[in-house]
Amino acid sequence: MNREASNGQLLGISGLRKNYGSITVLHDIAFEQASGESVVIVGSSGSGKSTLLRCIAGLEDIDDGTILFDGKKVTAGKDSRAALRGEIGMVFQSFNLFAHLTVIENITLAPRLVRDTPRGQADERARDLLEQVGLSDKVHSYPGELSGGQAQRVAIARALAMDPKLILFDEATSALDPELTKEVLDVMQGVIQGGMTVTIVTHEMNFARKAADRMVFMEHGRIVEQGATEDLFTNPRQERTARFLSQIMA
Template identity: 55%
Template sequence: MPDASSPAPLVEVRGVNKYFGEHHVLKDIDMEVARGEVVIVIGPSGSGKSTLCRAINRLETINSGDIIIDGQRLPDEGKALARLRSEVGMVFQAFNLFAHKTVLENVTLAPIQVKKIPKAKAVERAMELLTRVGVEAHANKLPSQLSGGQQQRVAIARTLAMDPKLMLLDEPTSALDPEMINEVLDVMIALAQSGMTMIVVTHEMGFARKAADRVVFMADGAIVEEAPPETFFTDPSSDRAKDFLSKILH
């Protein structure tokens, strides 16, 4: 726990519970994320990882508890929620690009429409970001003309174009062919090293070990343990984590 002199965490999750019907998918979740921290959430399928990620952006409603971002309780709906969502970027498994718009149009759309940034300035910023993620040569192509890895890098650039305080990445490589995964992970590692606050749900253990400040391990809807990556991967404290790691680490 941070002491009184520490800056307030950017994200606070307090006693969060979520049900899908009778199914208790998030069980009394407590978590904090400091500014500039990279928290990677791992665990078996069905453990509640993606639901937690989506709840932090209120793409899933919660049944009880509180989620606080930058000192503000997550609004229920309306303009306050739209404003918060513009400050919390989300990258999904599916790239969710507009198929009929070019790469450049995909990246400039929200800054122009939501933030009212002048088009010329939005285009300049978009080209900087497309260069940063290595797809600037494809700016005038449609998403269908790009590989999956290139599309996901465009999706990351589109999220960055809104200058978010926080980025949520929900299994951003799980829909990709194996040879495309590393090109997206390289972008994510660079992003982590730049100081972006990130919560990443992933099965990529090498990435977790390399990029995380802290690993959060979930199972059966609860946080079982959390630790720095080196500690977690070499000396997990729970039997559940030991069992999980023994199955996936070779």
């Protein structure tokens, strides 16, 4: 990475615990993220990565600990999300586009409803974003007319349309074949190079190594190790981190 993260802390998590019934899925999670920093979270399936993103976004209650985003406490439910006013965007594995709306309607819906952006201004911004993600010709298409990679690029444009301070990517390419994966990763790389603060859950280790300022390795709901990405790849401090990386990079 050749980007420089700013010094200002945007996200701070301390002592976070999340239960599903009697099962604890996140144990004493603690990490910080600076504005402009790209962080990739890696680990085996079931390690709690996606749950952590959902907690950051206010989509899940937490049972203990604190999440602070830009000085505001994040809690689950409508009140928290309203307070953040779209400052945290999220791109899901399953796209989550509205099937009955065109591409441009999907992108402009939230800015118009949440930020009261005039339709003309929202449309102009959407067209600029579609050009940025390489889909200028899909303005009036419906999601059912798009490939998986195209749909995910629309989802990224939709997240960017709110001008968030942080975008969370939750396994954004795991449902795509290799060719479509590359086109989405290229767009994500462009978002990062544009200075957006991002937190990414992914199994794409080559992308993680190239794109992330910092990497977090999780297992069984705990952070095992975190640090500068190249340091974790070349000189992990924990044996479990080294074993995971050797297996997934083999």
